Amino acid sequence: MSQYILKRLLLFIPTLIAITIITFAISHLAPGDPTELKVGVSNESMKADEKSQINEQAKQYYKAKWGLDKPLYMQYLIWVGNMATGDFGNSFIDNRPVMSKILERIPVTASITFIVVFLSYLIAIPIGIYSAARQYSFADRFSTFLLFVFYSLPGFWVATMGIIFLSNVEYFKIFPTSGLTTLGSDNWSFIERLWDRVHHLILPVICSALASFAFLSRQMRGSMLEVIRQDYIRTARAKGLTEKTVVLKHALRNSLIPIITLLGGLLPGLIGGAIIVESIFSIPGIGQLGFQAIIARDYPLIMAELVLAAILTMIGLLVVDILYAVVDPRIAFSKK
Amino acid sequence: MKSKKILSVLLILFFAFGIFYSCGKKDGDKTSDKKRKLDDIGELDTNGAINGDWVIKREMSDAEKLNPIVTNDNTAEGVYLRIYEALLDQNFITFEFIPELASLPEVAPDYLSYTFKMNKDAKFSDGKPVTGEDVIYTMKAIKNPFADNAAARNYYESVKSVELVNGDLGIVRINMKEPSWRAIINLGSFAICPKHVLDPENLTDKYTWDDCKDYKTAEKNPAIKKYADFLNSQEVSREPKYVLGSGPYMLEKWETGQNIILKRSPNYWDRKNTPNYPDKIIFKIIQDNSASVVAAKNKEIDLMVVVSPKDFYKELENAEQFDLVRVTPSEPAFSYIGWNMKNPLFSDKKVRWALSHLVDRNSIIEKVLYGSATKIQSPVYYKFEKLLNKELPEIPFDPEKAKKLLDEAGWKDTDGNGILDKMVDGKKLEFKFTFLIPTHPVRKQTLLVIADALKKVGIQAEVQELEWSVYLDKTKKHQFDATLAAWANPTTPPDPYQIYHSSQMEGEGSNYVSYNNPESDKLIEEYRRELDENKRIDILKRWQQIIYDDQVYTFLWNPKSRYIYNNRYRNTRFYSKRNSMEMNEWWVPKGSQKYSPTMN
Numbered sequence: 001m002s003q004y005i006l007k008r009l010l011l012f013i014p015t016l017i018a019i020t021i022i023t024f025a026i027s028h029l030a031p032g033d034p035t036e037l038k039v040g041v042s043n044e045s046m047k048a049d050e051k052s053q054i055n056e057q058a059k060q061y062y063k064a065k066w067g068l069d070k071p072l073y074m075q076y077l078i079w080v081g082n083m084a085t086g087d088f089g090n091s092f093i094d095n096r097p098v099m100s101k102i103l104e105r106i107p108v109t110a111s112i113t114f115i116v117v118f119l120s121y122l123i124a125i126p127i128g129i130y131s132a133a134r135q136y137s138f139a140d141r142f143s144t145f146l147l148f149v150f151y152s153l154p155g156f157w158v159a160t161m162g163i164i165f166l167s168n169v170e171y172f173k174i175f176p177t178s179g180l181t182t183l184g185s186d187n188w189s190f191i192e193r194l195w196d197r198v199h200h201l202i203l204p205v206i207c208s209a210l211a212s213f214a215f216l217s218r219q220m221r222g223s224m225l226e227v228i229r230q231d232y233i234r235t236a237r238a239k240g241l242t243e244k245t246v247v248l249k250h251a252l253r254n255s256l257i258p259i260i261t262l263l264g265g266l267l268p269g270l271i272g273g274a275i276i277v278e279s280i281f282s283i284p285g286i287g288q289l290g291f292q293a294i295i296a297r298d299y300p301l302i303m304a305e306l307v308l309a310a311i312l313t314m315i316g317l318l319v320v321d322i323l324y325a326v327v328d329p330r331i332a333f334s335k336k
Numbered sequence: 337m338k339s340k341k342i343l344s345v346l347l348i349l350f351f352a353f354g355i356f357y358s359c360g361k362k363d364g365d366k367t368s369d370k371k372r373k374l375d376d377i378g379e380l381d382t383n384g385a386i387n388g389d390w391v392i393k394r395e396m397s398d399a400e401k402l403n404p405i406v407t408n409d410n411t412a413e414g415v416y417l418r419i420y421e422a423l424l425d426q427n428f429i430t431f432e433f434i435p436e437l438a439s440l441p442e443v444a445p446d447y448l449s450y451t452f453k454m455n456k457d458a459k460f461s462d463g464k465p466v467t468g469e470d471v472i473y474t475m476k477a478i479k480n481p482f483a484d485n486a487a488a489r490n491y492y493e494s495v496k497s498v499e500l501v502n503g504d505l506g507i508v509r510i511n512m513k514e515p516s517w518r519a520i521i522n523l524g525s526f527a528i529c530p531k532h533v534l535d536p537e538n539l540t541d542k543y544t545w546d547d548c549k550d551y552k553t554a555e556k557n558p559a560i561k562k563y564a565d566f567l568n569s570q571e572v573s574r575e576p577k578y579v580l581g582s583g584p585y586m587l588e589k590w591e592t593g594q595n596i597i598l599k600r601s602p603n604y605w606d607r608k609n610t611p612n613y614p615d616k617i618i619f620k621i622i623q624d625n626s627a628s629v630v631a632a633k634n635k636e637i638d639l640m641v642v643v644s645p646k647d648f649y650k651e652l653e654n655a656e657q658f659d660l661v662r663v664t665p666s667e668p669a670f671s672y673i674g675w676n677m678k679n680p681l682f683s684d685k686k687v688r689w690a691l692s693h694l695v696d697r698n699s700i701i702e703k704v705l706y707g708s709a710t711k712i713q714s715p716v717y718y719k720f721e722k723l724l725n726k727e728l729p730e731i732p733f734d735p736e737k738a739k740k741l742l743d744e745a746g747w748k749d750t751d752g753n754g755i756l757d758k759m760v761d762g763k764k765l766e767f768k769f770t771f772l773i774p775t776h777p778v779r780k781q782t783l784l785v786i787a788d789a790l791k792k793v794g795i796q797a798e799v800q801e802l803e804w805s806v807y808l809d810k811t812k813k814h815q816f817d818a819t820l821a822a823w824a825n826p827t828t829p830p831d832p833y834q835i836y837h838s839s840q841m842e843g844e845g846s847n848y849v850s851y852n853n854p855e856s857d858k859l860i861e862e863y864r865r866e867l868d869e870n871k872r873i874d875i876l877k878r879w880q881q882i883i884y885d886d887q888v889y890t891f892l893w894n895p896k897s898r899y900i901y902n903n904r905y906r907n908t909r910f911y912s913k914r915n916s917m918e919m920n921e922w923w924v925p926k927g928s929q930k931y932s933p934t935m936n
Contacts, residue, residue, distance in 0.1 A: 032809055033809060037408075038408075057550065104592060164630060177631040179595075183392065183620070184931070281624070282623045
């Protein structure tokens with residue numbers, strides 16, 4: 001087992017290299033020039049009547065400073081070299097170290113993602129089991145319909161509707177519209193602050209969880225249905241076990257296997273979804289940061305976020321594979 | 337089967353309820369006509385003004401940095417203008433300069449030096465006086481080529497040096513490289529930063545003005561780089577300890593991506609002229625436009641710009657219901673359609689006139705902009721009555737005239753396919769082109785209306801939206817046919833050089849449409865040189881006539897800004913300038929104050 005994990009960890013390296021090469025090339029080859037930001041023409045409302053050759057000089061200076069005047073492969077090698085020593089560079093926009101910008105925002109996104117994954121599984125599994133066990137019942141049809149609706153609703157739309165109807169004095173004022181905390185909450189008690197934070201997170205969490213939860217419970221239903229048709233289940237029923245025992249004890253464990261694998265695929269999707277949800281709810285997380293970085297062509301920040309997402313995804317996949325062995329003794333990674 | 341029926345009934349009910357509910361909301365009560373006229377500046381209303389309460393303003397994006405020397409974004413400007421002050425201020429009703437940290441300057445007859453007398457009472461918020469040293473320091477920091485402020489440095493390129501007169505800390509002279517009547521605009525407007533806070537080691541004294549000439553020279557003196565590294569560091573732009581000026585407010589806290597909180601500077605020196613009534617001014621970042629409208633209705637924010645005209649005129653039609661007041665001040669800017677004259681379609685003046693006749697400005701303003709724009713014919717801000725050439729008649733929507741002009745220019749539909757064509761250089765050219773714009777719903781709608789009118793005379797136009805940096809890249813490289821864009825007008829006499837002079841077609845210039853008329857060039861050059869104000873105005877007016885005759889742009893309108901604010905505030909004046917209001921002047925009567933000083 002440990003040998004397998006080591007092997008997988010070593011495989012991370014070539015995978016990461018491939019990913020970074022592709023993303024580096026795409027981000028740098030996309031049209032748009034980050035040096036424009038520095039000379040102020042990125043903003044239409046600037047006073048256009050006051051520019052001069054300083055712009056040209058300054059652009060050259062920033063190009064050289066950021067290494068953008070070198071051929072692309074050289075830029076990549078320099079970037080890899082720095083990254084290997086843990087230096088992701090400074091943001092083009094505000095000159096802050098990229099890592100400190102990301103680190104200050106990670107807790108927010110990580111906590112939302114964790115809650116979303118946890119809740120999705122918590123709700124999806126029972127619903128999946130129930131609708132598989134009562135296939136074609138009204139409850140099954142209803143949940144199927146509803147879940148498909150959830151699954152097909154675009155996240156940004158749900159989020160906007162959530163704000164317009166659920167945090168609006170005109171309709172229902174249940175949740176705050178945006179942000180993470182209430183202004184002036186600094187000297188509230190810990191419990192009040194905690195509740196304030198939870199209150200702010202409910203809508204964003206629901207919006208990010210909706211699609212993944214719908215997807216998961218459909219998967220759960222499918223895999224449960226498959227297992228329930230197996231011979232050993234029939235045997236269990238023939239033994240006279242109650243339906244409850246059959247489903248929850250004999251069928252459940254086996255039907256969980258494919259669901260666990262989905263975790264690996266869920267993580268990158270959630271990080272992608274964070275861009276939308278965080279932008280709409282003005283939550284200062286890494287999704288929002290990444291979006292701003294892309295708009296501004298802030299290459300160091302874009303690359304750092306992508307590397308982070310890539311590593312997270314790879315770890316996610318590895319964890320999934322290990323979990324496989326845990327839930328299914330038939331799967332063993334080391335050769336006997 | 338039965339369950340399916342129930343489902344569909346449920347579904348129908350669900351949607352029907354939704355529609356019904358949202359319709360019901362629309363017919364709110366039509367209340368008082370006693371509304372404030374939407375577009376006046378507002379009366380001065382300071383009788384009985386008292387301190388207290390907060391103003392929470394929505395910002396669409398966070399500031400990047402708050403140190404004015406190295407900052408170049410809009411949000412930051414709105415914030416630091418409350419914290420810092422410049423040598424001069426401007427009266428945005430008369431557009432005249434008025435003294436702030438210094439008196440109006442004494443200008444040398446050759447326009448090569450400007451002498452400012454510092455106000456002896458002026459103090460930074462830490463109690464230290466503002467002196468000539470601080471002015472010298474600030475300019476030296478701006479001139480430092482390694483400082484992250486290339487955009488700002490442009491404005492001060494013509495500054496040669498700044499010095500104390502006879503060593504007097506109270507009198508400072510700014511020397512110019514070349515005579516320029518426009519220099520006062522920039523010299524009066526840079527935010528003065530405290531030297532004792534930002535340069536305690538006196539590093540800026542270790543380099544000279546000449547050292548800052550260019551990057552090569554600057555590299556020879558290590559102090560320049562060393563100081564720039566300090567100035568560019570994140571602490572200097574973010575921490576209240578360093579973000580400190582002489583203005584009415586000081587930075588209390590900056591929660592990245594959420595709020596920037598300013599508190600009243602307790603010992604502000606110039607409260608008589610610049611009141612600071614609110615205890616706090618808070619800039620709250622809400623990225624999403626619909627979310628921010630909801631936040632305003634919920635009274636979570638007190639003041640915001642409403643981005644979408646539809647939200648402003650429909651969604652917020654009953655703003656009073658939410659204790660909100662709507663205003664539409666004119667902020668100096670103009671929208672135009674630029675025709676790329678390098679394209680053979682648009683090189684002919686007659687064609688451009690025809691196209692201008694095909695823009696139905698009245699109906700677009702009414703339908704797309706809900707009436708919130710003022711038609712213009714000239715690039716000079718229309719409120720600048722002294723400088724504006726008022727002889728330029730409005731160009732009416734007139735398809736017949738347009739057809740005639742196109743016909744005269746040789747555009748005819750010879751092959752009967754419904755699209756005009758013309759032989760150009762032995763090849764048949766059809767009148768087809770694309771409007772290139774950054775993603776912008778209002779501009780897109782506007783262009784679709786125009787494209788429809790063009791189609792009726794046999795011109796096929798399409799609209800392509802691009803992400804902002806890509807759009808910028810394309811326009812700079814002149815890779816577009818036509819575009820709908822906007823320029824900000826300065827609130828000071830304009831300099832048309834950058835946008836309209838033929839030398840600015842290449843490189844960093846903004847003559848994206850490649851306008852080249854020697855007569856216009858000559859007038860622009862004369863205008864920049866002329867030191868006599870009356871003659872200068874005369875030149876500017878003649879120049880406007882040429883620009884109009886050539887239809888360099890199809891000048892569209894000065895769009896109005898759309899603000900909403902909570903009705904508990906008094907003295908809410910909206911001036912004709914960017915970042916239209918001065919929140920520090922706003923105040924709230926005792927009984928209506930919402931946030932008390934005990935709330936942190």
